[in-house]
Amino acid sequence: MNNLVQRFLNYVSVDTQSDESSTNCPSSGGQFKLAELIKEELIALGLSDVRLDKHGYLSAKLPTNIDYNVPAIGFIAHMDTAPDASGKDVQPQIVENYQGGDIPLGSSGEVLSPKQFPDLDGLHGQTLITTDGTTLLGADNKAGIAEIITAVATLIANPDIKHGEICIGFTPDEEIGRGADLFDVKNFGAQWAYTIDGGPVGELEYENFNASNAAVTCSGVNVHPGTAKGKMINSMTIAAQFIAKMPTQETPEATEGYQGFFHLTNMDASVAETKLNYIIRDFDAEQQLSRVKFIKRVAEELNQNLTQGSVKIEVTENYRNMREQVEPFPHIIDYAQQAMLACNVKPNIKPIRGGTDGARLSFMGLPCPNIFTGGYNFHGIHEFISVDGMHKAVEVIVKLAEVTAESEKKA
Structure with a gap:
């Protein structure tokens, strides 16, 4: 010993x-x-x-x-x-x-x-x-x-x-x-x-989990705040809307056992661009696929409702x-x-x-x-x-x- x-x-x-x-x-x-x-x-x-x-x-x-x-x-x-x-x-x-x-x-x-x-x-x-x-x-x-x-x-x-x-x-x-x-x-x-x-x-x-990573990029337009009316698109506001659409009870702090989750691990934010990094986890392969489809759908719905600015998402598989x-x-x-x-x-x-x-x-x-x-x-x-x-x-x-x-x- x-x-x-x-x-x-x-x-x-x-x-x-x-x-x-x-x-x-x-x-x-x-x-x-x-x-x-x-x-x-x-x-x-x-x-x-x-x-x-x-x-x-x-x-x-x-x-x-x-x-x-x-x-x-x-x-x-x-x-x-x-x-x-x-x-x-x-x-x-x-x-x-x-x-x-x-x-x-x-x-x-x-x-x-x-x-x-x-x-x-x-x-x-x-x-x-x-x-x-x-x-x-x-x-x-x-x-x-x-x-x-x-x-x-x-x-x-x-x-x-x-x-x-x-x-x-x-x-x-x-x-x-x-x-x-x-x-x-x-x-x-x-x-x-x-x-x-x-x-x-x-x-x-x-x-073990099936694991994917989702890189979400919210793009806006930065203009001097004194003359911003009708021009500025704050990417952090778009990012907040994205986060608000994610299920709050499907996070690491709210799950255990065989329950999967979405986890926002970090963000890099500014008016012009905000990047969110999510990890997506589930033990069931079909449920994992559903999670990936869901987070992509959130991005699509936001883009449909935005008159300016955009949300791009790139999902990569990590392990199975x-x-x-x-x-x-x-x-x-x-x-x-x-x-x-x-x-x-x-x-x-x-x-x-x-x-x-x-x-x-x-x-x-x-x-x-x-x-x-x-x-x-x-x-x-x-x-x-x-x-x-x-x-x-x-x-x-x-x-x-x-x-x-x-x-x-x-x-």
Whole structure:
């Protein structure tokens, strides 16, 4: 466990925040710095076929230790952290034997409170790692990296645990939707894989949102306000009309479970032009299509009623629900459930209200469900992780390698 925590702390010390404005891959230099650090660690462990390409994709293999053929399986995590909060100069706090109540986050004035985050009530007695209230922690997804490597090190140190070939991969730029762009599925070598990128202990996910992005541009005419009558068209007024037509009960803050939403993520506003960015999410493909049609129809109706000014909308698809690619292979989920139960973890099969590299990789021919890391509150300054949960993730990865080898031998 000490090695697991130290690995994690080493990784979060490197700023790997991805940059959506960059066209490079990886989009930030820190990701490559972390990849090089991990590469040396993998070589020192004695893994084979350790590869770091020019785009920051890192992979390696642990050879099988059995004399019969079983499918190679993979474990994948991403190296970048989200743009939503700073990942620079992360100062983790270790809270041992948490007994409830508020946790002050450094000297920032921020607190981690069970009143706001009731998951804390179920973690009494555990060791937690939090932020200092000024940055995110980076458990998403450096915890997954640390857990995968610790699991591989455990397999190496315990050759009596039988396993087939284990393929591991660490990707850049997952948080900005590019993690699978240049992933080499063929050379990775696994027949199926698991992203270790989930939250609380027990999470097992093979459904995710269908995801689209809508860029809405409202165009007006800017004229000096002193002589604007009959001439000025304020694009922000048009944008306000557009926003008012969107359903207020179909937003992230009003939905849960399998409910989809429209989410206005940001706007850039002036009199002459206002740009709105919406993300559109739904688990059902037909409902997602209906949502896309709806937002386009809102733009069309506004244009019909405008005598001057205009609304343009461009919708792009980001990723699709991996369920249709994973369900034909039910043993992939079954093995994960068996491994969790063997580690005294109750599987919690639930949909991902977001996306992972695994969603796109599944459509690239690598079925790829998602497994927990033990982390909470990703993408913000209240992010934290349970060390006990991290340890359980390592146990499950090790047991999953063993269960696969045993089950495939019987098959």
